[in-house]
Amino acid sequence: MKVAVVVQRYGQAINGGAELHARYIAEHLARHAQVEVWTTCATDYVTWRNELKSGEERVNNVPVRRFPVKHERDPLTFGRLSEKVFHRTHSVADELDWLEAEGPTSPGLVSHITKHAGEFDFCIFFSYRYYHAFHGARAAGTKAILVPTAERDPAAGLSIFAPIFRGVRALMYNSPEERAMIQGIAGNAHVPSVVVGVGSEIPANPQPQRFRQKHNIRGPFAVYVGRIDENKGCRELFSHFNAYLRDRVGKLTLVLIGTSILDIPVHPRIRHLGFLDDADKFDAIAASELLIMPSFFESLSMVALEAWALGKPVLANAKCDVLKGQCIRSNAGLYYESATEFAETLRAIEFNKWIAGTLGKNGRQYYRDNYDWPVVERKYLDMLQRLSYGTAPDGFEPLPGWMDRRKATCPPAAEVVAAAPGGPSSAPEMTVPRPMGPVSPPLPTRPQAATERSRPVAPPRSTQPSAGRRPQGRSRRSGQGAGAGR
Amino acid sequence: MPDFNVRSDAVNVEQIMEQIRSRIREKRGADYTEAQIQELASVKLEKFLDPRGVRSDLLEQFRRTQPPYAPPELPNFAFEDQTLFESTRGPLRFMRKLLLPILKLFFNPNPLIQALNIQSTLNASAAEREAKRDAARYAFDQLHYEVMHNLVLETTRLGIDVKNVKMRLESLASRLEFNERRARALESVVVYKPADEGKPEGRREETRREDGRREDTRREENRRDEPRRDDSRRQERQERRAAEQQSRPAPPPAAPAIAPAPAVLVVAAVPDVTAADAADGTPSQVGAPTDGPGQRSRRRRRRRGRRGSGSAAALMAGGQPSDATADGDGGSDDEGEMDESTPDQLAAAAGSDAAAEPAAPPAPVAAPREPSEPEQPQADPAATPEP
Structure with a gap:
């Protein structure tokens, strides 16, 4: 089976959520199928400047083909168009202009998809809201699978995306909340879908003491990992944490890990360590009492999953439905809506060790049941198998004609999203049983897919190595056969 | 730090959050989220x-x-x-x-x-x-x-x-x-005495009187042992009160609108006043509170015991019109005491007994009680005439 992964940016140094998600999926699917990545030459998601060479290269043994971006993003134009399509009645042409302004506009990538999609069984597109996903999915036709990574932001309410959600072969959601929102907006319940998410490369033996010594951190602390940005809820976090400090009851220090584009309050108990590598990040989480996730919009927080994988409780912003839903479903985290709740929940975790311990234990189990790589791989492979046996639907609805595109009939996107169903979902996410071992049945090859109608049988269990073990360290042996190294 | 009631490995996050929120409600008094508060604050009609x-x-x-x-x-x-x-x-x-x-x-x-x-x-x-x-x-x-x-x-x-x-x-x-x-x-104070149950009524009465005398004697001894550090202050206050009383107009000799109290009640009330005067050596400060409500209650109970005539309820059952001078069941101790010691009422009830007091103050009933006022010397129980 040949699978193309299409994403806006790709590389080892790129740490954006959707991009990292795409890389992990590409590298893990590469163990079961022939995977190729199609992406742009950009590394900066704000400007989309061409910073990498176009052409082919290999990243962790996965072939990557890069295409140049036609023009950089003009923030003023993009801002003006965003204001128009999000908050005013507008036309389809306005939305297409917005998409063009948002970028990364890469006609070369789209034309490559048009030419070569037929050579692949499926094209998996990441992040519905970018140029490559909209035009690329249309170019790929019935081979398009979408990983929307949709947050509850106004872009999801744009009318141009609803036909995409309805026309792709399948959708791989990150959370039940994301699925409910997209199905509410696009009415695409008939499209095959599964809530998958993504795993992470959790180290087997993190070194919390090493982190404390290296960064001279003493005493208990709560950690935040991610970009320190107002959009991520960090300003509110600082305000709430200052209120917590004023009470003088708690002893926690706030440790911030990540690049900051926001002024950080000066206080001896607020420490900013800047950007750290993965080893330090995991050591920091392992050394912490809890992880704080103040973000308002998330389709899936990988850091929260990593904290749970390391047995640490999470304190999340209840305004984010996804995080709140995950806390409730996992019983592994608390959430806050106000400064008072923030302080109380923080103290509850700080002073009740049994609560922190039990939440962490639940988190570890939740990660293992839902986001460990065998589970994620199994869900992807099952979906690919299911689609390869099924018949392709009609494809995408055509875009309106020249005149109709210019009629201002589209409602403000923010209103559309506001009307979509919200709130955390309490239904369990697990739709497939956890595989006993990391070995997955082989994917069908293309000719077999047309003739064979029965599912391949899993190899006998005696051949399976240590059942249920997580990957050790971060050594990736991409391109190996089924089950190799797992 | 408050503890949580969830004592199981199977923690329920929603339950914990509910407990946290209920605690916040207790502290803050209202179950408003920040969003609701913002919404309320933005309502123009609020004014x-x-x-x-x-x-x-x-x-x-x-x-x-x-x-x-x-x-x-x-x-x-x-x-x-x-x-x-x-x-x-x-x-x-x-x-x-x-x-x-x-x-x-x-x-x-x-x-x-x-x-x-x-x-x-x-x-x-x-x-x-x-x-x-x-x-x-x-x-x-x-x-x-x-x-x-x-x-x-x-x-x-x-x-x-x-x-x-x-x-x-x-x-x-x-x-x-x-x-x-x-x-x-009250539950912690009351002591159950089963020994009294078998005794006849008269004997129980005697026991009660003896107890009362013993208690008074003990209190008197305690009082004698007290240092006299407040004497000068008390004297000043008494002088000031005397000056105030002299400056006030004398009360009308005739009893006002209050109906005359029964003689039994007068006998129960008057000795307290006179005894206090005698002990203090000053004109009686009838309306001013002289000691704590607990002591007054005990003294009242003791008096009832000495009288042997039962409670105020028993008196009222005898058709006496004024319950203000009796042991007030309906009000608090302070109110009952004040009513009991109102000189106008006493004068009206006792006729010449209370009115004969030359320096009797003109009904300072509504005088507020001073919280820091030291206790006035109590009446000598020995001077209290037996009914």
């Missing part, structure tokens, strides 16, 4: 809901600011078939009419005339329709404002009611708490 800020003449003020509706004069024109060729000058009008066929050789003005005529008619009808609509909207505005005015009044009334109910609730809660504390204190 009307303040009962002190509401204007009863809201509607009148509105009407005053809104002048009566008059339809606006919209510009329009009249256009008939001859309008184009009209002129005030006769020759010019004649020439135009003469040359009209030539003009019609170049173009046909009739459609133009027709269109402008129709436009004029349309303008007139649109203006009329607009005027009607404006009038209707004006009337609706008045109606809406009236409705809003009534709503504001009702909401304000409800707000006041809510405040009253809240205050009553607080008052009831505090009274309940006080009563609970009092009940607990």
Whole structure:
């Protein structure tokens, strides 16, 4: 089976959520199928400047083909168009202009998809809201699978995306909340879908003491990992944490890990360590009492999953439905809506060790049941198998004609999203049983897919190595056969 | 740090959050989220809901600011078939009419005339329709404002009611708490004496008297042992009171409106006053509280015991009219004591006994109790005449 992964940016140094998600999926699917990545030459998601060479290269043994971006993003134009399509009645042409302004506009990538999609069984597109996903999915036709990574932001309410959600072969959601929102907006319940998410490369033996010594951190602390940005809820976090400090009851220090584009309050108990590598990040989480996730919009927080994988409780912003839903479903985290709740929940975790311990234990189990790589791989492979046996639907609805595109009939996107169903979902996410071992049945090859109608049988269990073990360290042996190294 | 009730490995995050929120509610008193608070804060009508800020003449003020509706004069024109060729000058009008066929050789003005005529008619009808609509909207505005005015009044009334109910609730809660504390204190004080049960009534009476005497003797000894550090202050205060009493007009000799108390009650009340005077060596400060409510209650119980005539209820059962001088069941101890020691009542009840006191103060019943006032020396129980 040949699978193309299409994403806006790709590389080892790129740490954006959707991009990292795409890389992990590409590298893990590469163990079961022939995977190729199609992406742009950009590394900066704000400007989309061409910073990498176009052409082919290999990243962790996965072939990557890069295409140049036609023009950089003009923030003023993009801002003006965003204001128009999000908050005013507008036309389809306005939305297409917005998409063009948002970028990364890469006609070369789209034309490559048009030419070569037929050579692949499926094209998996990441992040519905970018140029490559909209035009690329249309170019790929019935081979398009979408990983929307949709947050509850106004872009999801744009009318141009609803036909995409309805026309792709399948959708791989990150959370039940994301699925409910997209199905509410696009009415695409008939499209095959599964809530998958993504795993992470959790180290087997993190070194919390090493982190404390290296960064001279003493005493208990709560950690935040991610970009320190107002959009991520960090300003509110600082305000709430200052209120917590004023009470003088708690002893926690706030440790911030990540690049900051926001002024950080000066206080001896607020420490900013800047950007750290993965080893330090995991050591920091392992050394912490809890992880704080103040973000308002998330389709899936990988850091929260990593904290749970390391047995640490999470304190999340209840305004984010996804995080709140995950806390409730996992019983592994608390959430806050106000400064008072923030302080109380923080103290509850700080002073009740049994609560922190039990939440962490639940988190570890939740990660293992839902986001460990065998589970994620199994869900992807099952979906690919299911689609390869099924018949392709009609494809995408055509875009309106020249005149109709210019009629201002589209409602403000923010209103559309506001009307979509919200709130955390309490239904369990697990739709497939956890595989006993990391070995997955082989994917069908293309000719077999047309003739064979029965599912391949899993190899006998005696051949399976240590059942249920997580990957050790971060050594990736991409391109190996089924089950190799797992 | 408060503990949680969830004592199981199977923690329920929602349950923990509920406990945390209920604790916040207890602290803060209201279950508002930040969003709700923001929403409430942004309500413009809030200023009307303040009962002190509401204007009863809201509607009148509105009407005053809104002048009566008059339809606006919209510009329009009249256009008939001859309008184009009209002129005030006769020759010019004649020439135009003469040359009209030539003009019609170049173009046909009739459609133009027709269109402008129709436009004029349309303008007139649109203006009329607009005027009607404006009038209707004006009337609706008045109606809406009236409705809003009534709503504001009702909401304000409800707000006041809510405040009253809240205050009553607080008052009831505090009274309940006080009563609970009092009940607990009484339960801890009362000692059950089974030995008294087998004794006859007379013997029990004697025992009670003996207990009372013993207790008084003990209290007297304690008092003697007390250091006399407050003597000078007390003396000053007494002098000041005496000066105040002298400056006040003397009470009328005749008893006021209070009905005369029974002789038994007078006997029960008067010795206390006189004994206090005798012990203090000063005129009796009848209305001023002299000791704590607990002591007074004990003394009252003791007196009842000595009298052997039963409680005030028993006295009242004998058809005595004044329960103010009896042991007040309905009020608090302080109130009962004050009523008991009102000199007017005593004078009225005892006739010449209380009135014969030369320096009896003129009923300082309403004098507030000073919390820091030291205890007055109590009456010597030995000086109290036995009933």
